[in-house]
Amino acid sequence: MVRPTVPGADRLIGIRRPILTHGFVALVDYMGDDAAIVQAARVSYGRGTKSVHDDRGLIRYLLRHRHTTPFEMVELKFLVRLPIFVARQWIRHRSASVNEYSARYSIVPDEYEVPPPEEVRHQSMRNRQGRDEPLPGPVVERFRADLEQVAKDAYAAYTRALDAGVARETARLVLPVAYYTQWYWKIDLWNLFHFLSLRLDPHAQEEIRLYAAEVARIGAVVCPIAFEAFDEFVLGGLSLTQREQAALRRLLAGATPEVACREAGLPLQRADGRPRTTGEGVEFLEKLARLRSAADARATADDPA
Numbered sequence: 001m002v003r004p005t006v007p008g009a010d011r012l013i014g015i016r017r018p019i020l021t022h023g024f025v026a027l028v029d030y031m032g033d034d035a036a037i038v039q040a041a042r043v044s045y046g047r048g049t050k051s052v053h054d055d056r057g058l059i060r061y062l063l064r065h066r067h068t069t070p071f072e073m074v075e076l077k078f079l080v081r082l083p084i085f086v087a088r089q090w091i092r093h094r095s096a097s098v099n100e101y102s103a104r105y106s107i108v109p110d111e112y113e114v115p116p117p118e119e120v121r122h123q124s125m126r127n128r129q130g131r132d133e134p135l136p137g138p139v140v141e142r143f144r145a146d147l148e149q150v151a152k153d154a155y156a157a158y159t160r161a162l163d164a165g166v167a168r169e170t171a172r173l174v175l176p177v178a179y180y181t182q183w184y185w186k187i188d189l190w191n192l193f194h195f196l197s198l199r200l201d202p203h204a205q206e207e208i209r210l211y212a213a214e215v216a217r218i219g220a221v222v223c224p225i226a227f228e229a230f231d232e233f234v235l236g237g238l239s240l241t242q243r244e245q246a247a248l249r250r251l252l253a254g255a256t257p258e259v260a261c262r263e264a265g266l267p268l269q270r271a272d273g274r275p276r277t278t279g280e281g282v283e284f285l286e287k288l289a290r291l292r293s294a295a296d297a298r299a300t301a302d303d304p305a
């Protein structure tokens with residue numbers, strides 16, 4: 001039996017695709033492809049289904065119906081270089097296997113992340129974990145200069161400590177989270193989809209989204225059909241809560257969004273009458289906006305004039 005390979009993926013192996021200032025993602029190895037998902041699924045459904053579904057149809061069916069284990073038959077291994085503040089978010093995904101560069105054993109290179117000016121933005125008023133509006137130029141430049149200075153001072157202290165004989169595992173304590181680390185990261189396709197659904201989401205921090213996007217681009221070369229289905233059903237899908245369904249029924253019956261939300265128990269105003277900027281009602285309106293923009297995009301595509 002010959003090991004299944006994907007020529008496009010083979011060509012990617014070892015290619016470091018740059019992210020941020022000093023980071024990269026590289027595919028190290030992979031096991032399986034779209035055919036491996038199909039093969040695993042056919043064990044459970046038997047040969048009888050073969051005439052009903054083609055491979056693409058079967059993969060799309062599996063994803064829609066959350067028959068997840070066939071996707072676990074595919075494994076991807078990456079080498080990733082990333083700032084420690086991104087690594088702290090990434091490592092929360094426990095379903096991967098990780099082996100990280102040891103700063104107890106090796107000397108940390110003098111490489112740290114300074115965000116480009118356009119990424120140093122105001123604290124978001126809506127999302128307490130996010131950034132939003134641009135800041136005045138002098139504030140941005142001051143922050144970036146401070147970060148450069150902190151990193152330089154920290155690395156000087158690190159080097160001083162190493163020169164004085166302090167153990168590497170202790171000396172590293174002076175380095176900020178802007179410094180880079182590196183790891184091997186191996187994950188099966190189902191858990192990769194879970195990682196991507198969380199880390200490609202606009203609520204995730206921009207820096208980890210850049211990495212997630214690159215991982216997704218590489219994954220799509222290994223399993224193009226599975227990624228097409230993931231794009232359509234997971235990333236492009238929309239779930240509605242019970243109250244949202246109730247509001248949608250009222251909308252379809254002709255109510256305005258404000259009335260539909262109020263009647264369905266999705267408040268858009270605070271007790272003092274001020275408009276809400278977060279919460280279930282606001283999220284429902286965001287979903288409606290998403291639906292409308294998708295419909296507008298379709299209408300434009302249908303009528304290029």
Ligand SMILES: Cc1cc2nc3c(=O)[nH]c(=O)nc-3n(C[C@H](O)[C@H](O)[C@H](O)COP(=O)(O)OP(=O)(O)OC[C@H]3O[C@@H](n4cnc5c(N)ncnc54)[C@H](O)[C@@H]3O)c2cc1C
Nearest residue numbers: 089092093094095096129191194195198199201203204205
């Ligand atoms: C936008 C965003 C903001 C976040 N903010 C914060 C924050 O402020 N503070 C913070 O601490 N974290 C934060 N996180 C991390 C988040 O809470 C999760 O820890 C992280 O996204 C990993 O998700 P996961 O556990 O589903 O993934 P994985 O660890 O990959 O697990 C995959 C799935 O396996 C199952 N699983 C794995 N291990 C266990 C277990 N031990 N017990 C039960 N089920 C398990 C679960 O079903 C889980 O969904 C944030 C994440 C995102 C995306």
